[in-house]
Every structure is written in structure tokens, then in C-alpha cells.
Amino acid sequence: MSDSNTFLGDLPELSYEIINYLKNDFSTLYSCILVNKLWCRLAIPLLWENPFSNPTRNYSFIEIYLNNLNDDFKTKLNEYEIINISLFSKNIMFNYLKEIYFQWLADVASINTKSLYNSEQDFKDFRRLVLMSLFKIFIENEVNLDTLEIKTSSTNYNSDILELILKNQNFIHNVKNLKLHIDDNNDCKIIYNRITQIIHLHQNLKKILIVGANNYTSLYLSLLLSKDYNCSNTLNTIIFYCVIFKSINNLDKVLEQLNVLESVHIFNCSFLDSNFTQQIINLTKPFKLKSLFHIYETPQIETVQQLLQKSGDYLENFGFIYNASLNQQLLKYCKNIKFFYFLINESSFTYQLINLIENIKQSLSCLSIILRNNPSANYSSFILQNLGQILSSKLDYLSLDLNIKKNDFRVFLENSQYILINKLIIAQSGSDDILHYIKEHIMKEKRVKYLAIKNFRTSKELLI
Numbered sequence: 001m002s003d004s005n006t007f008l009g010d011l012p013e014l015s016y017e018i019i020n021y022l023k024n025d026f027s028t029l030y031s032c033i034l035v036n037k038l039w040c041r042l043a044i045p046l047l048w049e050n051p052f053s054n055p056t057r058n059y060s061f062i063e064i065y066l067n068n069l070n071d072d073f074k075t076k077l078n079e080y081e082i083i084n085i086s087l088f089s090k091n092i093m094f095n096y097l098k099e100i101y102f103q104w105l106a107d108v109a110s111i112n113t114k115s116l117y118n119s120e121q122d123f124k125d126f127r128r129l130v131l132m133s134l135f136k137i138f139i140e141n142e143v144n145l146d147t148l149e150i151k152t153s154s155t156n157y158n159s160d161i162l163e164l165i166l167k168n169q170n171f172i173h174n175v176k177n178l179k180l181h182i183d184d185n186n187d188c189k190i191i192y193n194r195i196t197q198i199i200h201l202h203q204n205l206k207k208i209l210i211v212g213a214n215n216y217t218s219l220y221l222s223l224l225l226s227k228d229y230n231c232s233n234t235l236n237t238i239i240f241y242c243v244i245f246k247s248i249n250n251l252d253k254v255l256e257q258l259n260v261l262e263s264v265h266i267f268n269c270s271f272l273d274s275n276f277t278q279q280i281i282n283l284t285k286p287f288k289l290k291s292l293f294h295i296y297e298t299p300q301i302e303t304v305q306q307l308l309q310k311s312g313d314y315l316e317n318f319g320f321i322y323n324a325s326l327n328q329q330l331l332k333y334c335k336n337i338k339f340f341y342f343l344i345n346e347s348s349f350t351y352q353l354i355n356l357i358e359n360i361k362q363s364l365s366c367l368s369i370i371l372r373n374n375p376s377a378n379y380s381s382f383i384l385q386n387l388g389q390i391l392s393s394k395l396d397y398l399s400l401d402l403n404i405k406k407n408d409f410r411v412f413l414e415n416s417q418y419i420l421i422n423k424l425i426i427a428q429s430g431s432d433d434i435l436h437y438i439k440e441h442i443m444k445e446k447r448v449k450y451l452a453i454k455n456f457r458t459s460k461e462l463l464i
Contacts, residue, residue, distance in 0.1 A: 019043055128160070135161055139168045148172055149179040150195060162194035169201055178202065179209040207237040236262040246271040252279035255287065265291035265317075272299065277306045287311045293319035295343045301325050308333045319343070319368075324350040331359050339366040339397075344379070351382065358390040366397040370427075380430070384408035388415025396422045403430035406437065413441040424448040428455045 019042045022028050032043040138145075150162070165171055180195065199205075235258055245251070255261065264287065266272070272294065280287050289311035294304070298321050305326065308315070312333025319341030320326070330337075337360055342353070357367070369387075371380055380402040388411065391398070398421050409432075424442070428434060435453075442448055 015039065015042060020046065022046075131161060132164065135164055139164070139171045143171065145172060145175055147177040147179065148175045148198075149181070150198075151181040159190045159194060162191060162198065166194060166197055166201075172198065172201065175202060176204060177207040177209075178205055179211065181211040202231070204234050205231050206234055207239070208235065209239040209241065210243055211241045212243065232257050232259050234260065236260050237265070238263075239265040239267070240269050241267045243269045244271055245269055245273075245276045249275070249279070251276070252282045255283055256285060261285075261288060263288050263290040263314075265289075267291065267293045268296050269294075270297070272303050272307075274300075274303065277303050277310075280310055281306065283310075286314070288314045290314055291317035293317070293341065295319050295321060295341065297321075298323075305329050317341075321345065322353065324352050327352055327356050330356060334360070336363050338363060339368075340364060341368045342370065344369065344371045354383070354386045354390065357387070361390060361392040362394075364392055365394060367391075367395060368397075368399040368401075370399075370401040371403070381405060381408045384412040388412040388419075391416050391419050393419060395419060397425075398423070399425040399427075401427035401429065404428050404432060404434055405430065406432045406434055409434045410437050410441075413437055417441070417445075417447075419447075421448045423450045423452075425452045426454070428453070 015038060019029070019032055019039065022032070026047065029043045029047050032039045033047075034040075151158075178199070238258075238261070255264075266289065287310050289307065292304075292307065292315060301323060304320070308326070308329040312329070313336065315334050316336055317339040318330075318334070318337055319339075320343070322342045322344045340357070340360065344353070357364075369383065371383070383400075383402060384404065385408055404426070426434075426438075438451070438453065442451060
């Protein structure tokens with residue numbers, strides 16, 4: 001009996017661990033709600049902590065949020081005939097608003113409306129009303145926000161929302177991750193000033209993501225140098241995505257100030273030129289570059305070589321338009337690459353590619369190979385005939401986008417028959433039907449957990 005009581009006493013904690021493991025499996029979480037009250041109370045917070053991440057894009061939960069509005073706002077919304085708020089009961093089981101933890105992004109444009117607007121201005125007024133109302137609801141309910149994502153655009157109410165946040169600073173008190181999507185617009189100076197104030201408020205910021213091409217990127221970086229803002233002992237991650245580094249001349253000064261910086265990630269940024277690399281070379285501290293993806297334009301080889309020499313020991317994720325000139329630096333300086341992404345043009349292909357993969361395979365867990373502009377399929381054939389036998393048993397993810405011939409694919413599967421891959425993605429740009437070999441060598445032998453197949457000629461997709 002004592003053993004039984006002990007087990008029952010631990011059951012809620014065990015149930016929490018199990019259900020928390022399912023936090024991204026929305027359909028299963030919805031099923032958990034129906035099991036019993038305990039499972040319901042455990043599942044609801046997970047469903048509501050980041051509701052906009054639900055891939056179904058069903059935003060009906062906004063109506064529950066709006067049910068918390070005061071009568072004046074409800075009256076205004078009902079004038080637009082968007083929803084009948086009175087249908088919702090006040091006696092709800094949870095305070096759903098307080099469950100929001102990860103982040104919140106408003107996408108009111110996706111709400112279905114029952115009325116047409118007389119003008120574009122009417123629609124803007126309506127959207128502004130809903131957005132401002134929602135923010136006020138979350139502020140009043142003391143939402144525990146972990147990530148704040150700000151997207152500047154041409155809309156004229158971004159500034160109003162930022163002003164509202166600044167007037168209610170407790171709303172963002174616990175934010176540790178800040179994401180800035182930067183676009184030029186008419187209110188750019190006003191928005192910049194308000195974002196500046198928001199950044200100044202955070203003394204515990206751990207991660208910052210800067211997205212976009214804008215003259216203000218350099219100014220945002222300069223905030224990290226401000227005497228009024230101390231993130232030197234908290235900020236550990238910086239992510240640059242599609243940033244133009246052309247006018248950024250203070251990067252080295254920013255990085256020198258950060259004492260606990262653990263990783264820098266650069267994804268598809270422009271102007272990684274001599275000016276950029278010279279700032280990196282000037283650093284007296286290690287430049288812990290963990291990710292470097294440069295796949296939308298041919299990189300300056302000398303620049304990439306210098307980055308690999310400076311930061312190769314830290315590099316874990318690397319994606320680029322393949323160029324054999326980098327092979328020597330990759331083999332010499334990059335011993336810890338976990339994710340390798342090759343985009344190969346016909347003009348850049350060399351047979352040294354296989355040797356490179358074989359020499360770095362010990363640390364490799366994810367490999368993606370995309371071959372473009374190869375109508376003859378000769379290079380695809382070479383890759384398939386030689387890749388299977390050199391793959392590491394540690395490989396977790398493999399993505400192949402090739403012009404696949406049936407016999408070449410069979411050779412690849414036979415050569416890799418002892419490799420168990422967790423996730424396999426195959427994009428067939430050729431005309432051969434390879435489904436038979438997939439069924440025989442992959443599905444029947446259960447060699448992968450997750451399988452995705454796309455045929456570009458037929459536009460058919462298969463997810464298993």
C-alpha cells in the first residue's frame with residue numbers, strides 16, 4: 001500500500017513531465033484536455049503560452065482575449081460586426097491571458113470579418129483598435145513575457161504600441177530575448193527612439209536577434225556600448241539575419257564590451273567584406289562564431305577564409321555556395337561542424353566534395369546537399385554513388401536535393417544500409433520514379449524515423 005501511495009503522490013509531477021514533452025504536438029495536447037481535470041490543467045498552459053505558433057493558424061482564441069475587454073471597447077468592436085463577444089461566458093476555467101509566456105505577435109489581418117470597410121482608413125482604424133486593445137488586456141493581466149519581437153513596418157500604429165509598452169514597463173520586465181525586425185518607414189526615427197528606450201530598460205537581456213537591412217542597424221548596435229545600458233555581463237547570444245554590414249563600423253567595439261558572449265550567428269547577411277573581417281581580426285577576444293550561412297550570393301572567398309581562421313574552432317553550423325578553395329581551411333580550422341549545408345552550382349562542382357565530407361564526418365550530425373543547374377545529372381550520380389559509404393553512423397539528419405536516377409539511388413541505399421538516420425529529406429528534381437526503392441530499402445527496413453519526399457516534376461509530396 002505504501003508503494004502505491006508513493007506512486008500516486010508522484011503522479012502529478014510525472015504527468016507534467018510527460019505532457020511537457022508534448023508541448024509542440026498540438027493535436028495530442030488537445031486530446032489530453034479531454035482525459036481528466038489534471039491533464040487538462042497541465043495541457044492548457046502549454047497550448048496558450050505561444051498560441052500563434054500553432055500551424056493551423058486558427059486564431060479564434062483572439063475572441064477569448066477580447067472577451068476580457070471593458071464594455072466600451074466591446075461596444076466599439078461590435079460596431080464592426082467582427083464577433084459576438086457576448087456569446088462567451090465570464091465563468092471560464094483558466095485565466096488564459098496569464099499563460100502566455102514565450103512570445104506574442106498580433107496578426108489581426110487573418111481574422112475573418114463579416115463586413116466590408118468603406119475605406120482603407122476604416123480597416124486601419126479597426127486593426128489599430130484591436131491591436132491596442134489586446135496589448136492593454138495583456139498588460140492589465142500581468143502576462144509573463146519571455147520574448148519580445150518587434151517588427152517595424154509602414155503601419156502608423158507601431159509607434160503607438162511601443163509607447164504603450166513604455167508606459168507599462170512591467171509588461172516587459174522579464175523579457176530575456178529581444179528580436180528586432182527592421183524596415184524603413186515614415187516613423188523610423190520615432191520608432192528607433194522608442195526601441196532605444198525599451199532596450200535601455202533591460203538589464204538582464206540574454207539574446208538579441210537583428211533582422212533586416214536598415215541604416216539603423218548600426219545605431220541599435222551602438223546601444224550596447226551605451227553607459228546607460230549594461231548588458232556586458234548578461235548578453236550571451238547575438239543573431240544577425242539578412243543584415244547589410246556595409247555601414248556598420250562599430251561591430252568590433254560592441255563585441256569587445258560583451259564579457260559573457262557565447263555565440264554569434266550570421267545568416268545570409270550582405271557585405272561580409274574586408275571592412276567586416278578587419279573588425280573581427282581586430283578583436284582581442286575570441287570571436288565565437290557558431291553559425292555562418294551565406295547561400296544567396298557567392299561569397300568573397302578571402303573573407304570567408306579569414307573568418308574560418310579566426311573562428312573555425314567555434315563554428316558548428318556552416319552553409320555556403322560550395323567552392324573547393326575553402327576545403328583546406330575547413331579541414332584545418334573547423335573540427336566541430338555539426339550542420340553542413342552545401343549549395344552546389346554546376347560551375348562550382350568538384351569531386352573533392354566527397355573527400356571533404358568524409359574528413360569532417362566525425363562531428364557531423366546534419367548534412368544538406370543541393371545541386372542546381374545540372375540537367376545531365378552526372379554530378380548527382382557521382383554524389384549518390386560515393387556518398388553512402390562515407391556517411392557517419394552519428395548522422396541524425398540528411399537532406400538531398402538532386403537529379404536522382406534509379407540505379408544511383410539504389411547504390412546509395414545499399415552503401416548506407418547500416419546507417420540509421422533520424423530524419424531523411426529527399427527532393428527529386430529528375431524524372432525517375434524512386435518510390436519503389438524508398439519502400440523497399442527505407443520503409444520496409446525502418447531505417448529512418450521521419451521521411452519527407454518531394455518530386456518537383458509532379459509536385460507530389462510524401463510525409464511519413
